[in-house]
Amino acid sequence: MYKPSEPTSDSHVAVLAFPFGTHAAPLLSVTRRLASAAPSTVFSFFNTAQSNSSLFSEDGDIPANIRVHDVADGVPEGYVFAGRPQEAIELFLEAAPEIFRSKIAAVETEVGRKVTCMLTDAFFWFAAEMATEMKASWVAFWTAGPNSLSAHFYTDLIRETIGIKEVDGRMEDTLEFISGMEKIRVKDTPEGVVFGPLDSVFSNTLHQMGLALPRANAVFLNSFEELDPVLTHNLRSIFKRYLNIGPLALLSSSAGKETLVHDPHGCLAWMERQSLASVAYISFGTVMTPPPGELVAIAQGLESSKVPFVWSLKERNMVHLPEGFLDRTREQGLVVPWAPQVELLKHEATGVFVTHCGWNSVLESVSGGVPMICRPFFGDQRLNGRAVEVVWEIGMTIINGVFTKEGFEKCLDRVLVQDDGKKMKGNAKKLQELAQEAVSMKGSSFENLKGLLDAVVNT
Structure with a gap:
């Protein structure tokens, strides 16, 4: 030190x-x-x-x-x-x-x-x-x-x-x-x-x-x-x-002090059973939640695409999910009131981060080398989403700015499957290496x- x-x-x-x-x-x-x-x-x-x-x-x-x-x-x-x-x-x-x-x-x-x-x-x-x-x-x-x-x-x-x-x-x-x-x-x-x-x-x-x-x-x-x-x-x-x-997330881990990861809902154990770069991690931070109609669209897009997921969603907002969604997707993914974000974004099974583009979240995604699907709401989030998409080319903004079932399906397919998604992943990995060097x-x-x-x- x-x-x-x-x-x-x-x-x-x-x-x-x-x-x-x-x-x-x-x-x-x-x-x-x-x-x-x-x-x-x-x-x-x-x-x-x-x-x-x-x-x-x-x-x-x-x-x-x-x-x-x-x-x-x-x-x-x-x-x-x-x-x-x-x-x-x-x-x-x-x-x-x-x-x-x-x-x-x-x-x-x-x-x-x-x-x-x-x-x-x-x-x-x-x-x-x-x-x-x-x-x-x-x-x-x-x-x-x-x-x-x-x-x-x-x-x-x-x-x-x-x-x-x-x-x-x-x-x-x-x-x-x-x-x-x-x-x-x-x-x-x-x-x-x-x-x-x-x-x-x-x-x-x-x-x-x-x-x-x-x-x-x-x-x-x-x-x-x-x-x-x-x-x-x-x-x-x-x-x-x-x-x-x-990034502070990397700086903390480089300090050499081992800390026990707080993971009350078993997200990381679940991630261990998933394929490499296959999981969509979804979180919109502590301040914002998409409106109920968009929560429904996210759920429908996840269910129809069959993409494995971890979704951090406050309990009070779970009432907006489609009826039977949690039962039908029990094997496909987890919906939890809190998730260990930094550790999830570092996990090799994470393939995309669906985010509001708050600065801490963006930098944690960069630190994990994970591409993003951005849904900005206010403040600096639009700036960060624009940088993700056109400056660093490590993700994309949700089609038409709001979640729809079809739009979200297309975004998941593009980032996780298509060639330009592979390019985003490659760019994210390069930035991750630069962050680790820093x-x-x-x-x-x-x-x-x-x-x-x-x-x-x-x-």
């Missing part, structure tokens, strides 16, 4: 987690790694009680120099939710600067050390000002990919070039005016960049973040340089220090981790 070149014994790092979606877990994973490498540095991890309870419920193995603190969720007392999308996120973002300021001040007194570095989710653009006030450095973690980071950095340029009023007629135009985004279309960009609710709290947060991040001492991502070399080169010219430190002892991500440690600890 590497060590900081000149560890500063009184270093105190304030880690600010974004408590929604799958943001907090990878930030904690990185914090654990940094804390193990710099045992004399205190890492104060700030997160809401609800998010902390889900992060720390299973695993009590936390380095002694990580102190976990609960912060308020920003919901005013007596507040009645109106049921708007992102309502909880907006309340938290509006209250977050004051919530973190007061809590950090209390913890500085408790620990007896001033904060020397703010290590935050990149969403917290206000950390630029806080760090200046505290005479601390700011290191930001962008939990998605370099393509969406570019979209948010270049938001003003995209708006000026495309024209917000003209956007409806320019959705098919490509962003050839941004280095590394030449194959990305306007319609692939996240909501809030040039279409959708441009003035919402969340859209404004992402816009402000794009403007603030060049002030950070370092910006780091769960990615690897060889995945997007042109984007990497361009982003390096924008930020003071731009560090790809992933996290090896002399790889780019391993070297960048040393740079991150230096940026966080030696401030």
Whole structure:
């Protein structure tokens, strides 16, 4: 394990987690790694009680120099939710600067050390000002990919070039005016960049973040340089220090620590009985589920195609499956409320990953060398799906953007059987090899981790 070149014994790092979606877990994973490498540095991890309870419920193995603190969720007392999308996120973002300021001040007194570095989710653009006030450095973690980071950095340029009023007629135009985004279309960009609710709290947060991040001492991502070399080169010219430190899924396994795989539904034992590269693994992450009609189409496509499958589907959504589907496909596949995704994507029996194209899922599929069938919903998922299909050529987007029985059958056949599916598999394997090289002892991500440690600890 590497060590900081000149560890500063009184270093105190304030880690600010974004408590929604799958943001907090990878930030904690990185914090654990940094804390193990710099045992004399205190890492104060700030997160809401609800998010902390889900992060720390299973695993009590936390380095002694990580102190976990609960912060308020920003919901005013007596507040009645109106049921708007992102309502909880907006309340938290509006209250977050004051919530973190007061809590950090209390913890500085408790620990007896001033904060020397703010290590935050990149969403917290206000950390630029806080760090200046505290005479601390700011290191930001962008939990998605370099393509969406570019979209948010270049938001003003995209708006000026495309024209917000003209956007409806320019959705098919490509962003050839941004280095590394030449194959990305306007319609692939996240909501809030040039279409959708441009003035919402969340859209404004992402816009402000794009403007603030060049002030950070370092910006780091769960990615690897060889995945997007042109984007990497361009982003390096924008930020003071731009560090790809992933894929985290491979980095964890390369640490040499054997951990017992949590597999309560026996997915991996079932996989052992399947043929090489034959299984469709289906999961749409923790936030989104396709609407009931599409769940029916997925089930019908699986049943008629006879493709073996593991489908991770929350129990509350199983009621939407066709009557008798679970009984009729008992030998063909598994429908489970939770599956060990990283291990399934590494398994040689997995032939295709049917995914929403969240960044962590895409990178885990790349790490396993598995091609994808993409059904994006929102945010950066369309960008990632476009990259999968036309930039890296390691998968395809579902026909016409939504699941139908016939469309899904055709996609399964194309990826698992047809020649261009074999090409996708070959491309995925090449990227997998580059990812493995990146996290090896002399790889780019391993070297960048040393740079991150230096940026966080030696401030």
